[in-house]
Amino acid sequence: MKINVVESVLKANDAVAAANRRRLGAAGALALNVMSAPGSGKTTLLEKTIPALGAHRCAVLVGDLQTTRDAERLGGTGAAVTQINTGSGCHLSATQVAAGLDSLDLRGIDFLFIENVGNMVCPAGVDLGEHRRVVLLSVPEGDDKVAKYPTLFQPADVILLTKVDLLGVLDYQRGKVYEDLSRINSRAPLIELSPTTGQGMDQWLGWLKRQRDERAGQSARESV
């Protein structure tokens, strides 16, 4: 009985996620589900990324248990931002994202960033309707997290090792991260990043633009 209920909840989520993906694709927006532990730097990354994307137009859905602090921080970027408060919910759901999309004018949006609730476990298995999965891992969290949270890293399309400016002051073995990723997810590129110093930002912005071009090419083929 318990399993049936959980399965039906997940099936319902997946149907809404598929509808979100169609809706975003039709609007020409590339949607990215941005996931990490609390405090890995998701909001800081978006604060630096959105202005650096220049002429590309961005929108953000930002999930948090409570407060509108992240939305307030992101409001300064010029992007359209909607905060979704989950109460005690440990991840965003496709239904919450659908409601968030209703609040945004999607016309002319190139990138939709969905900043998930800070959590390395629960968001991993929940499709929101995104086209790409972005996972952040910050240096101060320690070099053992890929092996300890494989369900998050396995389906990632790109992995951002953030706060690399702290490598000099912490005992951190980058080799362990590369080694664990070679077993768990050798498909996704790992970008070493510091939004503070700017390190890795060009590589990240290049990756983002390539994903959008790929997606646009795919949509054109699908519509032939």
Next chain:
Amino acid sequence: MKINVVESVLKANDAVAAANRRRLGAAGALALNVMSAPGSGKTTLLEKTIPALGAHRCAVLVGDLQTTRDAERLGGTGAAVTQINTGSGCHLSATQVAAGLDSLDLRGIDFLFIENVGNMVCPAGVDLGEHRRVVLLSVPEGDDKVAKYPTLFQPADVILLTKVDLLGVLDYQRGKVYEDLSRINSRAPLIELSPTTGQGMDQWLGWLKRQRDERAGQSARESV
């Protein structure tokens, strides 16, 4: 229907938690549920705490999705350690703790540390049978986390602000943490801690010993 299932699961958990608490109390052990985001320093804290408790005997149950890395690290402390792998489970349950207790010889144990899965959301509402709740918050996670994850901080008995040795290299406003805690949980002491430099360790060890003495006094009164 969905709500009934969730409620019955929580009720079943609470019954097992109550039995765990009785069993631990009868053995004379103080049980602490140690919770935080991934990488806040739970294992490092225990690595430093257990030897510093001197003649007090300790045991550890450590929860992780996968790997036995934390148990291996803690094996060096001389404490009895049992690793509990939750697979994709986002928190420990009272039943998992009960099984963990079966694996330990509780006679003569003064402190049982239960290191929960790294997660600021899901472990908060789940009673494991502990006597005290310890919540860690690390400086690199940012100064906004108390307000953003109130369900974790509200029921905490002590809050440890860890990695304070990084205050000098990060833009961190301690005042925000104190201000948010004054609204959310003004009962629990906040201890600024760095297991690396030793700052705050005396205060933390003193807190631990007082909790054990209080608990022992309470048990003596209950048995009269």
